[in-house]
Amino acid sequence: MGLCVNSYVVLGFLRVGARSGYEIKRAADASTRFFWVLSPPQIYSELNNLEEAGLVKGHSEPRGERARRLFELTAAGEEALVEWLKESGPMNLEVRDPALLKLFFADALPPGEILGHVQAMRRRAERMLEVFEQDILPLAEQTDANGMHYPLITSSFGHGLYKWMLQWSVELERKLADTPVRAGAPE
Amino acid sequence: MGLCVNSYVVLGFLRVGARSGYEIKRAADASTRFFWVLSPPQIYSELNNLEEAGLVKGHSEPRGERARRLFELTAAGEEALVEWLKESGPMNLEVRDPALLKLFFADALPPGEILGHVQAMRRRAERMLEVFEQDILPLAEQTDANGMHYPLITSSFGHGLYKWMLQWSVELERKLADTPVRAGAPE
DNA sequence: CAAAGCATGTAAATAGTTACATGATTTA
DNA sequence: TAAATCATGTAACTATTTACATGCTTTG
DSSP: OOOOHHHHHHHHHHHTTOOSHHHHHHHHHTTGGGTOOOOHHHHHHHHHHHHHTTSEEEEEOOBTTBOOEEEEEOHHHHHHHHHHHHOOOOOOOEEEOHHHHHHHTGGGSOHHHHHHHHHHHHHHHHHHHHHIIIIIHHHHHHHHHTTOOHHHHHHHHHHHHHHHHHHHHHHHHHHHHHSSSSOOOOO | OOOOHHHHHHHHHHHTTOOSHHHHHHHHHTTGGGTOOOOHHHHHHHHHHHHHTTSEEEEEOOBTTBOOEEEEEOHHHHHHHHHHHHOOOOOOOEEEOHHHHHHHTGGGSOHHHHHHHHHHHHHHHHHHHHHIIIIIHHHHHHHHHTTOOHHHHHHHHHHHHHHHHHHHHHHHHHHHHHSSSSOOOOO
C-alpha cells in the first residue's frame, strides 16, 4: 500500500510531461527500462495508488467509447518526488542474467556447446548497442537540448555498460577458441 | 508448477556438492547472487518442487530435535540440468538500480544534492570490488584449481563490471565537480 | 473496408520478499 | 551461562507477469 520505487518512476515521468499510463509506458520503454523495468499493469495500478494518496489528480478524457484517464502531479506529489530524490539510503544494484548463470554451470557441458553461449552473449550486446545508438541516445540528446541533462548521462551509462560487455564477450570468445576447456578468465 | 531458472540453479549447486537448502544458499551467496538472486524461501520451495518432479531425492537427517533434509540429484535431474544448459533461447539481461533511477530524474534536484548520489554510487562500486577481491574471487580460484573453470570466469565478469562502474562514477564525479549543472555524459 | 497495430486498461496466476519461529552451536 | 550466531525452515504478504478484452486509427 505504501509508496515504492515504482511510485516515484510514475511521478517522475508525470513531472516531465507524460499524462496517461500509456505515455508513461512509452517514455519508460525508451529510457529507464534499462535499469528499472515497469510493466503496464504496474503503471496503471500505481496511478490508482497515487491518486488515493493524493499525489496525482486524474480526470476522465475518453476517446470515443474508449475510457481513458489523464493525470497530473499535485503539489504534494511534486514534493514527495523531490524528497525521495534527495534521500540517500543504501541502494542495491541487482543484475539478473540467465546467460551468465548458464556459463557459471558450464563445466557440466561439452566444450563445443559453451562457445555458442558466449557468442550469443556477444550478439546480445551488439543488439543492445544498436538500440542505444539508434533510439535511446538520440532521444536523450533531444531531451538534453531541452535543458534536461541527466537522462543523457544515465543513457550513456547503459551504452557504456553494453560496450564493456561486448568487449568482455569478444575476449572470452577468443580465449575459448584458443584453448577450449582450460579457458582462463578474460581480464 | 513447471521448472524455471531457479530450478536449475538449485539443480546446479546440488550437482557440484551442495546437499541442503542452507548449503545451496551459502554457495549462491558466494557466487551466483551477483547475476541471479535467490532467497531462502525460494530455495526450499524449489527443492520440494523438484522432489515432486522426481529430479531430486531427499532424505531426512535431523540434527537433534531440529528437522533437516538432505538432497541429491536423480539421473533425471542431472539430465534436465544438462538439457537446460544446452538450450540457447533468447536470454534477457535485466538490471535494476534505484540509484541510476534517481540520477535519471536528477534534473528536478538542486545541483548540490546530485553530487552526493554520484559519490554514493562510487562508494558502492568500491565496496563491491572489495567483496569480489576478498571473498568471491579467492573462492572461485579454489574452485578453478579443482577443475571447475567457469565459476572463475563468471566471477571475473562481476569483478570487471564493478571496475567499469567505479571508473564511470569517478569520471562523472569529476565532470560534475567542474561544471555542476551542465554536466555532459562521461564516455 | 479488412487487417494490423495503437491505445487503454483488468483479472488471474506466478514469483519473490519479509517477518517470523525454533533448535543447535559457538563465543564473550 | 547468556548472548550471539548458525542452521532450518514456514506463513503471510507484496510485487510482477501473463493473458486477455476492447475500441480507435492507420494502412494495404
